[in-house]
Amino acid sequence: xxxxQRTSPVVPIDQVPxxxxxxxxxxxxxxxxxxxxxxxxxxxxxxxxxxAMTAYDANDxxxxxxxxxxxxxxxxxxxxGMSGIELAITIKRIFPDCKILLFSGQxxxxxxxxSAKNDGHHFTLLTKPVHPEELLARVAGSLKHRETHAGATAx
Amino acid sequence: xxxAEPELAIAxxxxxxxxxxxxxxLLAAIVxxxxxxxxxxxxxxxxxxxxxxxxxxxxxxxxEMIGQTILRIIPPGLEAEEAAILERIREGMRIExxxxxxxxxxxxxxxVWVTISPVKxxxxxxxxxxxxARDLSERKRIEQRLIRSEKLAVQGQMAAxxxxxxxxxxxxxxxxxxxxxxxxxxxxxxxxxxxxAEGELDRVAQLIRRILGHYHQTxxxxxxxxxxxxxxxxxxYRPKLHACGIAVDCRYEDRRPVTVNGTRFAGFFxxxxxxVPKVMSRGGILGxxxxxxxxAAQDGVEVAIRLRANGPQENLLESALETLLxxxxxxxxxxxxxxxxxxxxxxxxxxxxxxxxxxxxFFVPFT
Numbered sequence: 001x002x003x004x005q006r007t008s009p010v011v012p013i014d015q016v017p018x019x020x021x022x023x024x025x026x027x028x029x030x031x032x033x034x035x036x037x038x039x040x041x042x043x044x045x046x047x048x049x050x051x052a053m054t055a056y057d058a059n060d061x062x063x064x065x066x067x068x069x070x071x072x073x074x075x076x077x078x079x080x081g082m083s084g085i086e087l088a089i090t091i092k093r094i095f096p097d098c099k100i101l102l103f104s105g106q107x108x109x110x111x112x113x114x115s116a117k118n119d120g121h122h123f124t125l126l127t128k129p130v131h132p133e134e135l136l137a138r139v140a141g142s143l144k145h146r147e148t149h150a151g152a153t154a155x
Numbered sequence: 156x157x158x159a160e161p162e163l164a165i166a167x168x169x170x171x172x173x174x175x176x177x178x179x180x181l182l183a184a185i186v187x188x189x190x191x192x193x194x195x196x197x198x199x200x201x202x203x204x205x206x207x208x209x210x211x212x213x214x215x216x217x218x219e220m221i222g223q224t225i226l227r228i229i230p231p232g233l234e235a236e237e238a239a240i241l242e243r244i245r246e247g248m249r250i251e252x253x254x255x256x257x258x259x260x261x262x263x264x265x266x267v268w269v270t271i272s273p274v275k276x277x278x279x280x281x282x283x284x285x286x287x288a289r290d291l292s293e294r295k296r297i298e299q300r301l302i303r304s305e306k307l308a309v310q311g312q313m314a315a316x317x318x319x320x321x322x323x324x325x326x327x328x329x330x331x332x333x334x335x336x337x338x339x340x341x342x343x344x345x346x347x348x349x350x351x352a353e354g355e356l357d358r359v360a361q362l363i364r365r366i367l368g369h370y371h372q373t374x375x376x377x378x379x380x381x382x383x384x385x386x387x388x389x390x391x392y393r394p395k396l397h398a399c400g401i402a403v404d405c406r407y408e409d410r411r412p413v414t415v416n417g418t419r420f421a422g423f424f425x426x427x428x429x430x431v432p433k434v435m436s437r438g439g440i441l442g443x444x445x446x447x448x449x450x451a452a453q454d455g456v457e458v459a460i461r462l463r464a465n466g467p468q469e470n471l472l473e474s475a476l477e478t479l480l481x482x483x484x485x486x487x488x489x490x491x492x493x494x495x496x497x498x499x500x501x502x503x504x505x506x507x508x509x510x511x512x513x514x515x516x517f518f519v520p521f522t
Contacts, residue, residue, distance in 0.1 A: 034323045034326075034327070036323075036327040037323060037326050037327050037330065040327060040330030040331055040334060041330060043330075043334055044330060044333065044334065047334075047337065105318075105319055105322025105323060105326065105363075127364055128322045128323070128325070128326045129322060129325045129326040129329050129356070129359075129360045129363065130326065130329075131329060131333075131353075131357060131360065132329065132330055132333040132334075133333075
């Protein structure tokens with residue numbers, strides 16, 4: 001089987017990987033104004049079988065979400081313009097089933113989160129830096145219910 | 156030489172009459188019950204009266220001081236101050252209240268706020284001076300504590316700001332190293348190197364999380380096993396301790412959680428463990444024992460920290476406490492144990508067992 005690291009476009013016919021028998025690839029929307037973080041997180045999620053999309057601000061993220069509804073929104077809290085929490089609340093209004101994971105490296109976000117909680121919005125906050133394996137576990141955990149549900153429907 | 160009695164009849168002993176049957180004795184009673192030291196002296200600086208508060212503040216009894224020179228309580232180097240005061244009093248000049256130091260009988264210095272007024276006889280001649288000295292030690296202590304807590308707050312704010320700046324690049328590096336490792340064949344050396352790099356990045360990440368945790372001191376009280384906290388910090392600091400030749404000996408025998416503000420204890424352990432290599436520069440053993448109290452009267456968990464240095468180490472305990480309380484404003488100073496000491500102060504016992512062996516124990520009740 002061909003190694004993932006090879007990029008040659010020419011693949012011998014006997015080495016062509018079998019068709020993906022599991023078409024279910026949860027759509028995860030990754031939002032961070034630090035493009036290096038957004039890009040690497042997207043890459044990590046893609047390698048783990050998610051259909052990950054990247055946005056660098058909340059407006060772009062909303063546009064993308066309207067085109068491809070996400071099953072999970074993974075967003076930084078402090079973003080230019082609309083904050084990650086406002087984005088999460090908006091996405092939740094449009095797609096009530098969308099799961100939300102917030103991540104942030106700023107202590108001040110705890111205050112923002114507390115204020116959202118007072119308004120009845122409960123979000124999980126991951127504190128940066130988040131190790132990729134922990135991030136993957138959290139994403140999988142958030143989508144668990146959905147996957148089980150999807151599996152049952154498919155079966 | 157006889158000394159004229161000041162106009163204000165300041166008595167150091169009870170009068171034979173009733174306490175308040177004449178104005179003089181009322182005044183004497185007020186002087187005696189004052190919290191401030193009130194003493195009088197003649198123009199040669201010889202003490203003529205000495206109240207109870209003066210005994211408490213300076214350590215000398217009235218018998219020891221009356222008839223003696225006031226210079227006994229003037230610290231070396233400040234004799235000129237007393238001479239100048241007497242000079243001004245003789246000339247009938249006013250002396251503005253001032254802050255100064257005085258020498259106690261036990262040799263300690265005491266910070267005082269002094270008000271000096273001339274004492275005149277019935278004919279209006281200046282015959283001496285009355286001095287009121289207020290002990291400033293407590294006020295100074297409070298001031299120092301305030302300065303320290305303000306300093307810590309500023310340092311905490313700075314550390315939190317720096318942490319925020321570090322977080323993003325650290326997240327990116329962590330992700331890139333992870334992706335690089337996934338792209339390396341597991342049999343190659345690069346894979347092992349990248350795995351080690353991830354481990355080190357994880358240590359940095361844990362420190363960052365701690366710092367953010369400390370900054371948010373508002374975290375409410377929670378139920379925790381103290382040994383879990385100790386363990387968490389040892390995971391971070393153990394490599395550094397080992398590198399400094401310090402062995403760690405842990406014994407966890409607590410079976411019940413305690414309800415505490417976790418971040419405060421986190422600050423304490425973090426400060427302790429990061430300061431141990433500085434305190435035991437030649438290596439040694441760090442013993443941490445977490446157990447339920449052996450004392451039937453105390454229902455709670457006891458944390459005993461033992462420092463055993465290799466080779467003689469002067470002032471081991473003092474250095475440890477100094478670093479713990481971050482009096483020197485060291486680099487980890489802002490994570491001071493000060494709030495913990497303030498909350499559990501009476502339950503914290505520290506003792507030096509030998510010149511190279513010190514113990515710090517504190518107790519947290521199960522409430």
